[in-house]
Amino acid sequence: MNKTMYAYGAEKSAIREISAFAAARKAQIGADKVFDFSIGNPSVPAPDAVRRSIERALELPPCELHGYTPAAGLPAARQVVAASLNRRFGTAYTADNLYLTVGAAASLSISIHALTNPGDEVIVIAPYFPEYRVWIETAGCACVEVTADQERFQIDAAAVCAAVTPRTRAIIVNSPNNPTGAVYARANLEALAQVLGEKSVEQGQPIYLICDEPYREITYGAEVPWVPGIYGNTVVCYSYSKSLSLPGERIGWVLVPDTMPDADRVMCAMAGAGRTLGFVCAPALFQRVLMDCVDEPSDVEAYARNREALTAGLARAGYTYVEPDGAFYLWVKALEPDAEAFFERARSFELLPVPSTSFGAAGWVRVSYCVPYDTIVNSLPAWEALAASYR
Amino acid sequence: MNKTMYAYGAEKSAIREISAFAAARKAQIGADKVFDFSIGNPSVPAPDAVRRSIERALELPPCELHGYTPAAGLPAARQVVAASLNRRFGTAYTADNLYLTVGAAASLSISIHALTNPGDEVIVIAPYFPEYRVWIETAGCACVEVTADQERFQIDAAAVCAAVTPRTRAIIVNSPNNPTGAVYARANLEALAQVLGEKSVEQGQPIYLICDEPYREITYGAEVPWVPGIYGNTVVCYSYSKSLSLPGERIGWVLVPDTMPDADRVMCAMAGAGRTLGFVCAPALFQRVLMDCVDEPSDVEAYARNREALTAGLARAGYTYVEPDGAFYLWVKALEPDAEAFFERARSFELLPVPSTSFGAAGWVRVSYCVPYDTIVNSLPAWEALAASYR
Numbered sequence: 001m002n003k004t005m006y007a008y009g010a011e012k013s014a015i016r017e018i019s020a021f022a023a024a025r026k027a028q029i030g031a032d033k034v035f036d037f038s039i040g041n042p043s044v045p046a047p048d049a050v051r052r053s054i055e056r057a058l059e060l061p062p063c064e065l066h067g068y069t070p071a072a073g074l075p076a077a078r079q080v081v082a083a084s085l086n087r088r089f090g091t092a093y094t095a096d097n098l099y100l101t102v103g104a105a106a107s108l109s110i111s112i113h114a115l116t117n118p119g120d121e122v123i124v125i126a127p128y129f130p131e132y133r134v135w136i137e138t139a140g141c142a143c144v145e146v147t148a149d150q151e152r153f154q155i156d157a158a159a160v161c162a163a164v165t166p167r168t169r170a171i172i173v174n175s176p177n178n179p180t181g182a183v184y185a186r187a188n189l190e191a192l193a194q195v196l197g198e199k200s201v202e203q204g205q206p207i208y209l210i211c212d213e214p215y216r217e218i219t220y221g222a223e224v225p226w227v228p229g230i231y232g233n234t235v236v237c238y239s240y241s242k243s244l245s246l247p248g249e250r251i252g253w254v255l256v257p258d259t260m261p262d263a264d265r266v267m268c269a270m271a272g273a274g275r276t277l278g279f280v281c282a283p284a285l286f287q288r289v290l291m292d293c294v295d296e297p298s299d300v301e302a303y304a305r306n307r308e309a310l311t312a313g314l315a316r317a318g319y320t321y322v323e324p325d326g327a328f329y330l331w332v333k334a335l336e337p338d339a340e341a342f343f344e345r346a347r348s349f350e351l352l353p354v355p356s357t358s359f360g361a362a363g364w365v366r367v368s369y370c371v372p373y374d375t376i377v378n379s380l381p382a383w384e385a386l387a388a389s390y391r
Numbered sequence: 392m393n394k395t396m397y398a399y400g401a402e403k404s405a406i407r408e409i410s411a412f413a414a415a416r417k418a419q420i421g422a423d424k425v426f427d428f429s430i431g432n433p434s435v436p437a438p439d440a441v442r443r444s445i446e447r448a449l450e451l452p453p454c455e456l457h458g459y460t461p462a463a464g465l466p467a468a469r470q471v472v473a474a475s476l477n478r479r480f481g482t483a484y485t486a487d488n489l490y491l492t493v494g495a496a497a498s499l500s501i502s503i504h505a506l507t508n509p510g511d512e513v514i515v516i517a518p519y520f521p522e523y524r525v526w527i528e529t530a531g532c533a534c535v536e537v538t539a540d541q542e543r544f545q546i547d548a549a550a551v552c553a554a555v556t557p558r559t560r561a562i563i564v565n566s567p568n569n570p571t572g573a574v575y576a577r578a579n580l581e582a583l584a585q586v587l588g589e590k591s592v593e594q595g596q597p598i599y600l601i602c603d604e605p606y607r608e609i610t611y612g613a614e615v616p617w618v619p620g621i622y623g624n625t626v627v628c629y630s631y632s633k634s635l636s637l638p639g640e641r642i643g644w645v646l647v648p649d650t651m652p653d654a655d656r657v658m659c660a661m662a663g664a665g666r667t668l669g670f671v672c673a674p675a676l677f678q679r680v681l682m683d684c685v686d687e688p689s690d691v692e693a694y695a696r697n698r699e700a701l702t703a704g705l706a707r708a709g710y711t712y713v714e715p716d717g718a719f720y721l722w723v724k725a726l727e728p729d730a731e732a733f734f735e736r737a738r739s740f741e742l743l744p745v746p747s748t749s750f751g752a753a754g755w756v757r758v759s760y761c762v763p764y765d766t767i768v769n770s771l772p773a774w775e776a777l778a779a780s781y782r
Contacts, residue, residue, distance in 0.1 A: 106670070
C-alpha cells in the first residue's frame with residue numbers, strides 16, 4: 001500500500017471534518033441549534049435554466065448524449081465558452097484554447113502537472129485553499145507560502161519577488177479569494193505581473209501564473225480583472241460549481257490563451273496530464289448544460305444579503321474581519337491568538353467556522369456564508385455570546 | 392512545461408486517432424462506405440430507465456441534487472451497489488466497501504496509486520488496454536507484460552510466476568477482456584490465485600490483484616467468476632460505461648472487500664489517491680441514476696447478433712480469430728506478420744480495426760463490434776476482398 005496516499009486519506013480535509021461534525025451535531029440537538037459555517041456548498045439553487053437544459057438534452061439520442069466526448073470536450077461546448085469569454089473580455093479565443101475538465105480540482109491538478117516538473121517550487125498566497133498544497137506535492141513540487149498583506153489581503157508583490165528562486169515554476173492566484181473574500185485589484189495584479197515578468201527574463205524561462213477563478217461571478221461591486229490580459233503566461237482554471245451551483249456535477253475548464261508563448265505545446269501537456277491522471281472527459285450531459293447556461297447570471301443577491309447581515313452582526317459584536325469583495329467567505333480575526341482554541345470555544349456556542357490553520361495562517365477563522373439567511377440571523381446571539389465570553 | 396505530460400498528450404491514443412480518421416473519411420466519401428471498428432463506444436442506447444431516473448432526480452431540490460457528495464459517494468448509492476453485488480455473488484458488502492469514482496479510468500488510476508509505491512512493478516496480461524501502461528508509469532511504477540496463452544488467451548499462470556520479482560506489487564486482470572474478448576475461466580483464475588498467494592507468502596507482503604471489469608455484464612454464456620471470492624487481496628474496478636451505455640458520464644466504483652487484510656487502510660489510501668489526483672466526488676446526478684438503474688439489464692442481444700454476423704462472415708472469408716466469450720471486441724489474426732502493414736492494407740478497403748501493436752502484441756487486429764448491425768453486414772464484402780488480396 002502507498003503510505004503517502006494513506007496519509008492523505010487519513011488526514012482528511014478539516015473543512016469536511018467540521019461539516020461532518022455539524023451534520024452529526026444537528027441530528028443530536030436539532031438542525032436549528034447548530035450554525036454550520038464550514039463548507040462552501042452553495043445555498044443558492046442552480047438556476048432553472050439548468051433543469052430545462054437537462055430536459056432538452058434528454059431528447060437527444062442516448063448514444064449521442066451519453067457517449068464519450070473528445071478528451072478536451074465537445075467542440076461546440078468549448079466554442080460557446082470561448083464566445084462568452086470573448087464577449088466579456090474583448091478576447092479572441094476559440095474552442096482550441098479550452099480544455100473542459102471534471103471541475104476546478106481537476107483543472108488545478110492538471111495545470112500543475114502540465115506546467116511543472118518534480119523538484120520545482122509553486123508559490124501560493126497565504127492564507128490559501130488547503131488542497132493547493134496536496135496537488136502541488138502530488139506533482140512532486142514544493143509548496144512555497146507567501147503571506148498576503150495583512151491589511152486588505154492583497155498580494156504582497158515584494159514578498160513574492162523575495163520568494164522566487166531558480167526552481168520557482170508557477171504561482172497560484174485565487175481571486176475572488178477563498179478564504180479571505182479579497183478580490184485582487186488591477187494595480188496589485190500588475191505589480192505581480194511585473195515581478196513575474198522580470199524574474200522570468202532573469203531565469204530565461206517562464207514563471208506561469210495559474211489563475212483559480214471559481215468565484216469570478218460572485219462579487220459585490222469590485223472589478224475582477226481578466227488576468228491573461230495583464231500577464232501573458234497565465235492559464236485560467238474555472239468551474240461552474242459556484243456560479244451555477246453545480247459543485248457535485250464536476251464541470252469546469254482550463255483556458256490556455258494564445259498570449260502564452262508555446263500555447264499549443266502547453267495545451268498538449270494539459271491533455272497529457274488529463275490522460276495520465278485518469279480523466280477521460282468532462283461529464284457529457286453537463287457539457288451540454290454549459291452550452292445553454294454559460295451566460296446564466298449567478299444569484300449574487302442572496303449571498304449579498306447574507307454578507308450584509310453577517311458583517312453587520314459581527315461588527316456590532318466587536319469582531320474584526322476583512323470586508324469581503326467577493327466569494328462567500330468572511331475572514332474573521334480570532335479573539336485569541338490560537339485559532340484552534342478559538343474554534344473550540346466557538347464550537348461550545350454551536351458556531352462552526354473553520355480555523356485559519358487549515359489555510360496556512362494563524363489567528364483567524366473562515367466563516368462560509370453560503371447558508372440559509374435564517375442561519376445567519378439566528379447565529380448572531382451566539383456570536384455575541386462568544387465575544388462576551390472573551391471580555 | 393512538463394515534457395512527460397507533453398509526450399503523453401502528443402502521443403495520443405491510437406484508438407482515438409483511428410476513430411478521428413474514420414470520422415474525417417466518412418465526411419469525405421460517405422458514412423456508409425467507411426467501416427469504423429476502432430473505438431469501444433457502445434452502439435446500444437442507455438436503457439430508458441436512465442432517462443426516467445434523471446427526470447425523477449430533477450424533482451429534488453437543486454441544492455440537494457447538485458451539491459457536493461461525500462468523496463466516496465452518497466451512502467445510499469453505495470448501499471444500493473453493495474446490495475446488488477450481495478444478491479448476485481452471495482457476499483456481505485456494505486457501503487463502506489465501495490468508493491464511487493469518475494469512471495473506470497479513475498478507478499484504475501486511483502487503485503494503482505493507492506496500492507503501489509514508485510519503483511514497484513505492476514504486471515499486465517498482453518495484449519492489454521494501452522492506458523494501463525500510462526497509469527502505471529504515472530504512478531512511478533514499471534509495467535511488466537506477461538503474454539497470455541496464444542490459444543484461448545487465458546492467463547498463463549506459469550509465465551506470471553516467472554515474471555514476479557520482489558518489486559512486483561500488483562497485477563491487472565481484465566475479464567471479459569479488451570481486446571481479446573476472452574473471459575478467464577474459474578480454474579484459470581484459481582491457478583493465478585495460487586501463484587499470487589505463494590509469492591505473497593514468499594515475499595512477506597501481498598501482491599494485489601486489480602480486477603478491471605467494465606465488461607462483466609456483456610457476455611455470451613460464459614461465467615464471469617467473482618474474483619474476490621477466489622483471491623482475497625483483490626480490488627474490483629467497475630464502470631457503467633458499457634453496461635448502461637454511459638461512457639461520457641464518467642461513473643463507476645472501486646470495491647475493497649473485507650477479504651483483503653487491512654481493508655480499512657486500503658480504502659483510506661483509495662480516498663487519499665482520489666483526493667490527491669483531483670477527483671472530488673463522482674458526478675452527483677449519476678450517483679442517483681445508479682440508485683435506480685444498478686440492476687438494469689444490459690442489452691446484450693444487439694452485441695450477440697453483431698458477434699454472430701461478424702464471426703460467421705470472417706470465418707467464411709478464411710480469417711482466424713479468438714471466439715469471444717464477452718465484451719464487444721473480436722481479436723483477429725492479421726494476414727501478414729506486421730499488424731501495422733495489415734492495418735494499412737485494411738484501410739485501403741475502408742476497414743478500420745486497431746492494430747495489435749497498440750495492445751502490446753504483434754500480428755493481430757482488434758475489431759470493435761459495438762457498431763450498428765448494418766455496418767457489420769455491409770463490411771463483409773470488404774473483409775472478403777481484403778483476404779482475397781493476400782491469396
